[in-house]
Amino acid sequence: MKSSVSIVIPVHNERLNLPQLIERCVKVGRTLDRPWELILIDDGSRDGSSEMLVEAAKTYPGEIKSLILNRNYGQHNAILCGFANAQGDVMVTLDADLQNPPEEIPKLLAAIDDGYDVVGSVRADRQDVFARKLFSGIINSIVRRSTGVQMHDYGCMLRAYKRRVVDAMLQCRERSTFIPVLANLFAKRVTEIPVAHAARAAGDSNYSVIKLVNLQFDLLTCMTAGPLRLLTWVGGGISAMAIGFAMLLFFLRVVLGSEWAGNGVFTLFSILFFFVGAQFVALGLMGEYVGRIHADVRERPRYILDNVVGETLAEVPSQGSVGNATPARTMA
Ligand code: UDP
Ligand code: MG
Numbered sequence: 001m002k003s004s005v006s007i008v009i010p011v012h013n014e015r016l017n018l019p020q021l022i023e024r025c026v027k028v029g030r031t032l033d034r035p036w037e038l039i040l041i042d043d044g045s046r047d048g049s050s051e052m053l054v055e056a057a058k059t060y061p062g063e064i065k066s067l068i069l070n071r072n073y074g075q076h077n078a079i080l081c082g083f084a085n086a087q088g089d090v091m092v093t094l095d096a097d098l099q100n101p102p103e104e105i106p107k108l109l110a111a112i113d114d115g116y117d118v119v120g121s122v123r124a125d126r127q128d129v130f131a132r133k134l135f136s137g138i139i140n141s142i143v144r145r146s147t148g149v150q151m152h153d154y155g156c157m158l159r160a161y162k163r164r165v166v167d168a169m170l171q172c173r174e175r176s177t178f179i180p181v182l183a184n185l186f187a188k189r190v191t192e193i194p195v196a197h198a199a200r201a202a203g204d205s206n207y208s209v210i211k212l213v214n215l216q217f218d219l220l221t222c223m224t225a226g227p228l229r230l231l232t233w234v235g236g237g238i239s240a241m242a243i244g245f246a247m248l249l250f251f252l253r254v255v256l257g258s259e260w261a262g263n264g265v266f267t268l269f270s271i272l273f274f275f276v277g278a279q280f281v282a283l284g285l286m287g288e289y290v291g292r293i294h295a296d297v298r299e300r301p302r303y304i305l306d307n308v309v310g311e312t313l314a315e316v317p318s319q320g321s322v323g324n325a326t327p328a329r330t331m332a
Pocket of ligand 1: 010011012013043072074075078094095096097099204205206207
């Protein structure tokens with residue numbers, strides 16, 4: 001039988017979009033040739049969305065499960081809550097504002113059936129304001145560079161994940177996260193497909209500029225300690241230039257006389273720059289420790305074990321497990 005599917009949708013003040021969203025998702029779900037469920041998470045809405053979700057679960061028993069959070073925890077935390085309460089072998093996420101057409105879900109599932117662990121999507125003809133498209137183009141290229149994963153649109157939440165990738169994400173203890181980036185850390189085969197994109201059907205975006213900037217920091221810090229490392233390199237660069245400057249001053253002084261070196265004033269500058277650089281290096285060193293502490297408190301699984309072949313004296317972990325513990329000892 002084909003793997004079951006959970007469609008997971010975070011909802012924050014989407015009263016006007018919910019009737020159409022639910023109708024279209026249910027319609028798509030019923031045409032899938034596999035067991036499916038729709039998980040709707042109310043992320044602290046104040047516009048009556050939560051009551052509508054409760055109602056929807058009653059209207060579609062066995063198809064819709066509604067999870068109501070007591071306040072607003074943010075889109076990605078709401079999705080993680082959905083994952084934790086979903087049963088499917090495959091999880092599909094999308095936005096509640098109908099920017100991601102639910103009709104594209106079968107395309108994602110076809111890619112999952114082809115053996116991919118994570119299927120992302122690229123918004124063909126993205127319907128957002130220019131500033132946001134530009135901003136997200138820059139962010140996407142930074143992510144591509146630092147992860148080496150050639151995905152082009154991390155912002156599009158119309159995505160599918162295999163269960164074991166979701167399980168690994170659920171084991172992570174971090175509070176601020178960015179699911180599409182996190183998923184790629186645990187996925188072996190990743191692909192992306194083009195999907196349609198619509199303008200928001202009704203209501204306003206839930207992201208103010210401040211929230212959006214904050215989200216980008218979540219994305220960055222969930223992926224890399226690079227900015228901390230940058231301090232060391234910048235500091236090292238400044239100090240090295242200061243040493244070069246000092247050598248130049250020394251040369252000018254010896255060859256051309258003291259007035260060429262500003263009678264010692266520039267010497268002070270070169271000493272000052274050296275110490276400014278050294279301070280950056282010191283900060284960067286501290287950053288290396290902070291980065292490692294940050295990695296530790298996240299308690300991400302160290303690995304996902306796919307398969308164990310052969311039996312020895314050692315205890316054999318079950319198939320497809322996700323591990324944080326040190327591996328079982330095997331006979332040498
Ligand atoms: N969302 C959420 N909690 C929040 C903000 C957003 O659950 O704090 C949901 C929202 O209901 C929508 C999705 O996350 O389903 C994306 O939000 P939105 O469409 O406002 O973001 P944009 O498309 O402007 O990036
Ligand atoms: Mg939107």
